[in-house]
Amino acid sequence: MKLASANTSSPVRLRKRPLAPTVKSASRALELMEVLGAEHDGLVAMEIARRLDMPQSSTSVLLRSLVELGFVKIDKKKRTYLPTARVALIGSRVESQFFGGKNLLQLLNEVSMNTEEQAFLGIQNGVNVRILQAAGHFAFGKPQHYVGALRPLATTASGRLILSKMPKADASSIIARFNAETDKSDRVQLRECLSDLQKIRERGYALSLGKQATNAAVAIEVPQESAAGIQTISIGGCRDQIVARQHDLVAIARATISQFSESPESTTGPH
DSSP: OOOOOOTTSOOOOBOOOOOOHHHHHHHHHHHHHHHHHTOSSOEEHHHHHHHHTOOHHHHHHHHHHHHHHTSEEEETTTTEEEEOHHHHHHHHHHHTTSGGGBOHHHHHHHHHHHHTSEEEEEEEETTEEEEEEEESOOSSSOGGGGTTOEEETTTSHHHHHHHHTSOHHHHHHHHHHHHHHBOGGGOOOHHHHHHHHHHHHHHSSEEEEOSSTTEEEEEEEEOOSSOSOOEEEEEEEEHHHHHHHHHHHHHHHHHHHHHHHHOGGGBOOOO
């Protein structure tokens, strides 16, 4: 049986669909804000361009526009760019719709600390999972380097958890689309995937083994007070550790979420 790949594995190669110019500009602006939001000290234009895989000239034009609109500010001494309070205000309003306004990054850090593993917060983004935040110790790169990354619903723990909440027809459609848009070596068997989704419903969490032999992840749903979409927390790391500790990891993560939701100190403040 071919299990899903862990969130920490190398991304599956999908054939990207071309975006219309206006949509592409909006996409780049939002991706840029995600990159800046993950860095406390800001980034220089060259590093932003590198992370977004954009020409530096295009990055500079986009940054100037966001500065003029008041979403980004520049530290003229360091030549670094940072998000402004305008972005923070939008973020605080949006976060109030999720998990009762609690600070989700704080929750993720606590899950990572209590499980002693890497933790990822994800949400459905079309046929993918978008990683919103990451926490923990990483052998390669920093947690913020994972923020904004897309992973397929069909092959990841968090993705299959989301698929398990869907009607069979909807899940089958997404799996079929994934298989149509990815390399043959990365495709999944529909029957095996649907069988795995049923097991996820029965046990209440998803387990995935990464494409790399050393990776694995478990994923659970984050309870929330809105219908804004399923949020997941996935816990990833060394395959042997994750597989052996899967039941304990799920129990620890759920207990952390429960304690966090009842703690008044975990709120982000008045909105």
